[in-house]
Amino acid sequence: MTIKSMHHIGMTVTDLAAAVAFFEALGLELEGKAHMEGEFVDGVIGLDGSSSDIAMMRTPDDRYRIEFSEFQAPQSIDGSSHAPINALGLRHVAFVVDDLDDTLARIKPHGAELVRNIETYQDVLRTCYVRGPEGILLELCEYFR
Structure with a gap:
């Protein structure tokens, strides 16, 4: 099965x-x-x-x-929510978005922080890592069509 x-x-x-x-x-x-x-x-x-x-x-x-x-x-325990990407365990969730700049502008008022840069990979996509509430790490990807 x-x-x-x-x-x-x-x-x-x-x-x-x-x-x-x-x-x-x-x-x-x-x-x-x-x-x-x-x-x-x-x-x-x-x-x-x-x-x-x-x-x-x-x-x-x-x-x-x-x-x-x-x-x-029981009370929640700290699970190292601000661990870097190379820490063991589930580290990030990735989403495909239509417009990376617009998405970042919408989530910034809710605490989103860019980890470092928005990068372009060849002619394929623009991508970045963002920390959300409680250190949740997201990868946002905008593909070129």
Whole structure:
């Protein structure tokens, strides 16, 4: 048996509203919010007495989703959210955008910080890394058509 598809990527944040606002400005759509607690959730995630609020966001093409979780219990621990790109583990999420400059202008008021430069790779694309809320690292790519 093989994998049918990827369902979502999960990210834990301390400010769910700020994460949702940032990713809405980026262009993701809020699919829904929910409060999660109880034996079912504890059994899945392996944390007894957990309580969290989640927001599921999707790309406009409805292909990809990011689930953001803000825990009330147990308290979240620092997972080195500002680690550099060469640190082990999930480091960034990449998005294709129509207009890189416009996208950066829309997300800057929500705390986006350019990691260094916007670079052009051959005649293929313009790309950059951006830090969002809580150090979430994004790669934004604008392909030349």
